[in-house]
Amino acid sequence: xxxxxxxxxxxxxxxxxxxxxxxxxxxxxxxxxxxxxxxxxxxxxxxxxxxxxxxxxxxxxxxxxxxxxxxxxxxxxxxxxxxxxxxxxxxxxxxxxxxxxxxxxxxxxxxxxxxxxxxxxxxxxxxxxxxxxxxxxxxxxxxxxxxxxxxxxxxxxxxxxxxxxxxxxxxxxxxxxxxxxxxxxxxxxxxxxxxxxxxxxxxxxxxxxxxxxxxxxxxxxxxxxxxxxxxxxxxxxxxxxxxxxxxxxxxxxxxxxxxxxxxxxxxxxxxxxxxxxxxxxxxxxxxxxxxxxxxxxxxxxxxxxxxxxxxxxxxxxxxxxxxxxxxxxxxxxxxxxxxxxxxxxxxxxxxxxxxxxxxxxxxxxxxxxxxxxxxxxxxxxxxxxxxxxxxxx
Amino acid sequence: xxxxxxxxxxxxxxxxxxxxxxxxxxxxxxxxxxxxxxxxxxxxxxxxxxxxxxxxxxxxxxxx
Ligand code: HEM
Ligand code: SF4
Numbered sequence: 001x002x003x004x005x006x007x008x009x010x011x012x013x014x015x016x017x018x019x020x021x022x023x024x025x026x027x028x029x030x031x032x033x034x035x036x037x038x039x040x041x042x043x044x045x046x047x048x049x050x051x052x053x054x055x056x057x058x059x060x061x062x063x064x065x066x067x068x069x070x071x072x073x074x075x076x077x078x079x080x081x082x083x084x085x086x087x088x089x090x091x092x093x094x095x096x097x098x099x100x101x102x103x104x105x106x107x108x109x110x111x112x113x114x115x116x117x118x119x120x121x122x123x124x125x126x127x128x129x130x131x132x133x134x135x136x137x138x139x140x141x142x143x144x145x146x147x148x149x150x151x152x153x154x155x156x157x158x159x160x161x162x163x164x165x166x167x168x169x170x171x172x173x174x175x176x177x178x179x180x181x182x183x184x185x186x187x188x189x190x191x192x193x194x195x196x197x198x199x200x201x202x203x204x205x206x207x208x209x210x211x212x213x214x215x216x217x218x219x220x221x222x223x224x225x226x227x228x229x230x231x232x233x234x235x236x237x238x239x240x241x242x243x244x245x246x247x248x249x250x251x252x253x254x255x256x257x258x259x260x261x262x263x264x265x266x267x268x269x270x271x272x273x274x275x276x277x278x279x280x281x282x283x284x285x286x287x288x289x290x291x292x293x294x295x296x297x298x299x300x301x302x303x304x305x306x307x308x309x310x311x312x313x314x315x316x317x318x319x320x321x322x323x324x325x326x327x328x329x330x331x332x333x334x335x336x337x338x339x340x341x342x343x344x345x346x347x348x349x350x351x352x353x354x355x356x357x358x359x360x361x362x363x364x365x366x367x368x369x370x371x372x373x374x375x376x377x378x379x380x381x382x383x384x385x386x387x388x389x390x391x392x393x
Numbered sequence: 394x395x396x397x398x399x400x401x402x403x404x405x406x407x408x409x410x411x412x413x414x415x416x417x418x419x420x421x422x423x424x425x426x427x428x429x430x431x432x433x434x435x436x437x438x439x440x441x442x443x444x445x446x447x448x449x450x451x452x453x454x455x456x457x
Pocket of ligand 2: 398402403404405406407408409410417419423424425446447448449450451452
């Protein structure tokens with residue numbers, strides 16, 4: 001859907017129109033099929049928490065976001081594309097390292113990573129592309145450490161990841177990228193089985209593959225999900241979040257001077273709400289007829305929840321179009337809702353808190369090195385953001 | 394209010410720990426653990442919110 005030329009940070013105005021007039025609207029998908037587009041937050045919450053709604057990407061009615069997403073939902077299917085009880089059985093094998101206390105224990109290491117990258121930027125030439133120099137390396141270094149994936153291979157997995165999140169990739173390209181990642185993760189898991197270390201892939205290998213609960217292939221598919229899920233998302237929140245703050249200098253100044261970690265944590269929630277970077281919607285298929293509002297979603301119908309619209313629903317947030325770092329944005333759905341709610345959210349939160357709490361303090365004169373009109377926004381991706389963010393100081 | 398949690402369905406998303414840290418905790422594997430099964434009434438609101446936000450419906454609050 002076309003974005004308003006006036007504001008690159010806001011969801012397309014057509015979505016907002018639907019919210020008022022037709023909160024459940026039939027829309028045509030890229031493959032010619034139709035699906036329900038749900039724009040109000042209350043409806044989204046009700047549907048995402050409803051056991052009659054399925055995330056099984058192999059069901060015929062499932063409304064895939066793109067050809068590449070359909071490939072991943074079949075050849076690269078794991079718990080994100082399954083219903084319970086399979087979904088819960090698999091997800092529960094990897095929850096440990098994402099528990100709040102364990103993620104908090106990683107905060108000093110994340111701080112070191114962030115400081116190290118800032119040192120490098122300050123010592124290097126300017127202007128610099130913040131995406132390549134900072135926004136992408138932060139989540140990449142963090143997740144590599146947590147999983148036990150060598151960061152030295154980042155060019156390889158980031159390139160293949162880009163193919164998978166691009167809506168314009170062909171089926172062949174997506175299958176090939178997914179295949180390469182699977183071979184890579186499978187080899188890593190074999191190595192961890194032989195020589196385990198203190199990381200998530202080793203825990204998965206020794207705790208679940210060795211016992212026969214999980215095949216090596218299943219573990220590799222899960223590894224690919226974990227490696228990719230936290231990359232583009234967190235990186236886009238860092239780059240797009242920085243751009244948003246640079247466009248709101250008063251609020252940036254207040255954030256920079258904030259001593260209270262609660263204020264920074266609150267700013268992270270508000271930016272998650274305001275930017276809601278998952279722009280392809282959360283996608284489901286109905287298993288039974290579901291009455292909602294005045295409408296009936298029929299069994300087999302595809303359902304697309306536009307969380308970017310839901311997070312700007314005036315019935316859920318006062319003055320939703322306004323960025324307000326002081327507001328209580330706690331009820332946002334940027335991480336989804338229901339059983340598939342983001343597994344990595346505690347990690348994403350700590351990464352963003354460290355980044356937003358450090359970057360502008362260490363580089364107080366940080367500014368855009370180009371005009372806003374020349375910033376290349378990701379209009380072709382399932383995850384919204386910027387391809388490049390030239391900055392200077 | 395009385396609180397009961399179902400560890401077997403918990404998905405480890407940690408919403409409860411963020412919402413009411415004096416009541417909920419997570420074990421080594423990320424699954425919910427109760428710190429207090431009968432918290433003081435000041436926490437009633439937090440408990441109801443935690444129940445609402447739990448993606449796995451693992452939290453039961455007994456209002457009696
Ligand atoms: C700011 C960054 C992030 C955002 C906005 C985000 C957003 C989301 C959303 C909306 C979902 C739900 C998808 C659905 O219901 O269809 C999700 C699921 C998931 N996310 Fe994240 N995510 C972020 C970071 C991370 C990180 C750092 C990881 C770490 C590995 C991660 C791992 C996952 C996984 C494994 C799932 C699937 C959970 C399931 O199906 O049970 N995410 N994420
Ligand atoms: S909110 Fe629910 S799923 Fe998440 S840790 Fe608490 S009990 Fe478990």
